[in-house]
Amino acid sequence: MNERPGTKLSQIPRGVWALGLVSMFMDISSEMIHALLPVYLVTVLGASTLTVGLIEGIAEATANITKIFSGALSDWLGKRKLLAAIGYGLAAFTKPAFPLAGSVGWLVAARFVDRIGKGIRGAPRDALVADLAPPDLRGASIGLRQSLDTTGAFIGPLLAIGLMALTSDNFRFVFWIAVIPGFIAFALIVFGVEEPSSQARSAKPPLKLSDAKRLTGAFWAVVAVATVLTLARFSEAFLVLRAQNVGMPVALVPAVLVVMNVVYALAAYPAGVLSDKVGRGGVLLVGAALLIVADLVLALGSGIPMMMLGVAVWGLHMGFTQGLLATLVADTAPADLRGTAYGVFNLAGGISMLMASVIAGGLWDSYGPAATFLAGAGFTTVALVGLFLIRHRLKEAP
Numbered sequence: 001m002n003e004r005p006g007t008k009l010s011q012i013p014r015g016v017w018a019l020g021l022v023s024m025f026m027d028i029s030s031e032m033i034h035a036l037l038p039v040y041l042v043t044v045l046g047a048s049t050l051t052v053g054l055i056e057g058i059a060e061a062t063a064n065i066t067k068i069f070s071g072a073l074s075d076w077l078g079k080r081k082l083l084a085a086i087g088y089g090l091a092a093f094t095k096p097a098f099p100l101a102g103s104v105g106w107l108v109a110a111r112f113v114d115r116i117g118k119g120i121r122g123a124p125r126d127a128l129v130a131d132l133a134p135p136d137l138r139g140a141s142i143g144l145r146q147s148l149d150t151t152g153a154f155i156g157p158l159l160a161i162g163l164m165a166l167t168s169d170n171f172r173f174v175f176w177i178a179v180i181p182g183f184i185a186f187a188l189i190v191f192g193v194e195e196p197s198s199q200a201r202s203a204k205p206p207l208k209l210s211d212a213k214r215l216t217g218a219f220w221a222v223v224a225v226a227t228v229l230t231l232a233r234f235s236e237a238f239l240v241l242r243a244q245n246v247g248m249p250v251a252l253v254p255a256v257l258v259v260m261n262v263v264y265a266l267a268a269y270p271a272g273v274l275s276d277k278v279g280r281g282g283v284l285l286v287g288a289a290l291l292i293v294a295d296l297v298l299a300l301g302s303g304i305p306m307m308m309l310g311v312a313v314w315g316l317h318m319g320f321t322q323g324l325l326a327t328l329v330a331d332t333a334p335a336d337l338r339g340t341a342y343g344v345f346n347l348a349g350g351i352s353m354l355m356a357s358v359i360a361g362g363l364w365d366s367y368g369p370a371a372t373f374l375a376g377a378g379f380t381t382v383a384l385v386g387l388f389l390i391r392h393r394l395k396e397a398p
Contacts, residue, residue: 009144011137012133012137012140012141012144013132013133013134013141015128015132015193015194015196016129016132016133016141016144016145017144017148018188018189018192018193019125019128019129019132019145019189019193020144020145020147020148020149021148021188021192022088022125022185022188022189022192022193023125023145023148023149023152023185024148024149024151024152024155024185025152025181025182025184025185025188026088026091026092026152026181026182026185027149027150027151027152027153027155027156028152028153028155028156028159028178028181029091029092029095029156029178029179029180029181029182029185030091030114030156030178030182031152031153031154031155031156031157031160031257031261032156032157032159032160032163032174032175032177032178032181033095033098033174033175033178034156034236034237034257035156035157035160035240035253035254035256035257036160036164036171036174036175036253036254037098037107037111037237038052038056038237038240038241039240039241039244039250039253040171041055041104041107042241042244043250044171045103045104045107047104048361048365049241049361049364049365050358050361050362050364050365051104051361052237052241052361053234053235053237053238053357053358053359053360053361053362053364054357054358054361055107055108055111056235056237056357057235057353057354057355057356057357057358057361058108058111058112058354059111059112059114059115062112062115062116062119062350063115063116063118063119063122063346063350065119065346065347065350065351066115066116066118066119066120066122067119067120067122067123067342067343067346067347067350068123068340068343068344068346068347069343070083070087070119070120070121070122070123070124070339070343071122071123071124071127071338071339071340071341071342071343071344071346072339072340072343073124073339074123074124074127074339075127075336075337075338075339075340079195080124080125080127080128080131080195080339081124081128081189081193081194081195083120083121083124084120084121084124084125084128084189084193085121085186085189085190086120086121087117087118087119087120087121087122087124087125088117088121088185088186088189089117089186090113090114090116090117090120091114091117091118091121091182091186092117092179092182092183092185092186094110094113094114094117095114095175095178095179095182096176096179097109097110097113097114098110098175098178099172099173099175099176099179119346122342122346123339123340123342123343123346124339126142126326126329126330126338126342127330127338127339127341127342128193128195128196129141129142129145130142130329130330130335130338131196131335131338132196133330136276137276138276138327138330138331139272139273139274139275139276139280139323139324139327140269140272140273140276141272142272142323142326142327142330143268143269143270143271143272143273143275143323143324143327144268144269144272145323146268146269146272146319146322146323146326147265147266147268147269147323148265150261150264150265150268150318150319151261151265152181153257153261153264153265154257154258154259154260154261154262154264154265156178156181156257157254157255157256157257157258157261158254158258159174159177160174160254161251161252161254161255161258163177164250164251164254165251169250169251214334214337215333215334215337215340215341215344216332216333218331218332219329219332219333219341221390222325222328222329222332222345223344223345223348224386224390225284225325225383225386225387225390226325226345226348226349227348227349227351227352228352228379228382228383228386229288229291229321229325229380229383230348230349230352230353230356231352231355231356231379231383232291232295232356232376232377232378232379232380232382232383233291233317233318233356233376233380234353234356234357234359234360234372234376235353235356235357235360236257236260237357238360238361238364238369238372239256239257239260239298239311239314240253240254240256240257241364241369242256242298242307242369242373243255243256243304243307243311245369246302246303246304246307247303247304248304248307255308256307256308256311259308259311259312259315260311260312260314260315260318261315262315263312263315263316263318263319264315264316264318264319264322265319266319267315267316267318267319267320268318268319268322268323270319271283271287271319271320271323271324272323272324272327275324275327280324280327280328280331281387283320283324284320284321284324284325284387285384285387285388286320287317287318287319287320287321287324288317288321288380288383288384288387289384290313290314290316290317290320291314291317291321291376291377291380292377292380292381292384293313294310294311294313294314294316294317295310295373295374295376295377295380296373296374296377297309297310297313298310298311298314298369298373299369299370299371299372299373299374299377300370310373325345326342326345329341329342329345356379359375360372360375360376363375
């Protein structure tokens with residue numbers, strides 16, 4: 001792979017930065033709600049932990065299943081921005097439903113529609129970043145967008161902590177404030193992001209089902225590894241519940257997502273740069289090993305300090321895997337099928353997330369939190385072995 005001399009943040013295209021900021025503001029909005037929602041469901045609305053697992057699993061599965069259709073549609077249209085803007089708009093306009101909802105049923109509906117918005121925008125946005133990024137800066141560009149996205153994911157819980165403290169744990173007030181950054185994100189993608197000109201994409205014939213045959217064996221290997229890792233890495237809602245389980249005050253529970261996402265944001269861009277230099281496979285192996293360590297600490301550790309250490313290692317794992325898996329999709333899929341490839345990738349992840357969250361909730365209710373995290377360590381070990389065996393297939397694009 002040819003690397004341009006003096007690779008700097010300034011060499012990453014403006015459109016990638018803009019999409020990163022869009023992701024950041026939407027994540028501020030979403031995580032202000034997500035950081036409190038599991039505790040709100042359990043302590044205010046009386047839902048069970050299994051119910052939380054079902055809600056989170058259905059929500060994330062909905063988002064990822066929707067991505068396959070929006071990704072393929074973006075390939076067929078030859079345009080990514082329109083679908084991404086629709087998805088961000090739907091998520092923004094759904095946010096007021098969270099403070100207005102008065103029952104578990106309404107919250108499930110709000111979360112469902114919000115995740116449909118995420119599904120519509122996800123694959124076109126990821127493909128748009130890959131379209132904009134030069135091949136020798138692909139890992140860095142995708143890592144940067146992931147890092148900005150994750151910056152929003154820790155600013156959101158920080159704001160939630162401050163507002164909960166100021167309002168004596170007024171959940172609905174925090175949910176109303178979360179509406180504002182959602183609409184900022186929508187405005188940014190509408191007015192601040194431009195579709196790249198691509199004669200090849202605009203002139204190509206409509207997609208056919210047979211185009212799926214052009215997705216390579218290396219691509220399917222990436223999907224397989226990512227699917228098992230997702231089965232091991234259930235919803236972060238269980239990190240929030242673990243914090244409450246070890247005695248963290250309700251107002252400080254969002255600190256769990258702050259710590260996780262600070263580490264994640266700090267690790268994602270360097271991991272992408274490192275993968276551009278030394279290859280993706282080795283960095284992914286390290287990331288999978290980190291998840292095993294995080295699960296063991298969260299399962300066997302006691303007290304708030306050990307719980308927070310496990311959360312921090314979990315965030316490091318995220319930084320070493322999520323951006324790289326997205327980069328590998330771009331590396332191994334034809335350019336004109338990137339939207340479809342991201343859709344397939346996320347469909348597999350969505351199904352796996354649904355299974356993982358239901359399993360995690362069931363184990364928690366039946367055997368306690370240690371069983372949930374030990375099961376995660378077991379699934380991650382399987383993924384680590386699989387990744388080691390197929391690492392030779394994870395070839396980067398020249």
